[in-house]
Amino acid sequence: MSHTPHELAEDFPEHVEKISDLRQSDTHFARLVDDYHSINRDIHRAETNVEPTSDAHLVTMRKNRMLLKDQIYGYLTPQ
Secondary structure, three states: OOOOOOOHHHHOHHHHHHHHHHHHHOHHHHHHHHHHHHHHHHHHHHHOOOOOOOHHHHHHHHHHHHHHHHHHHHHHOOO
16 A cells, blocks of 8 residues: 555644544544544545546645544644
8 A cells, every 4th residue: 555645644734633633522623633534544545546537626634634634633733
């Protein structure tokens, strides 16, 4: 199995414990993380031609992944 880029633990290594804690205590956060992992897998499968898709759909998926990551980061670094 090939390496899937953009895993949250790799992108936010300083927040791994907080991600785990929030997943257990906050259902909305858990849903964001689950949605992120799902779309990240879909993107990886498209990029490796396991499940090819159109360029437009791939761009849309990448934008959605970024929006989810921004929301997750907002939870991890409250202002």
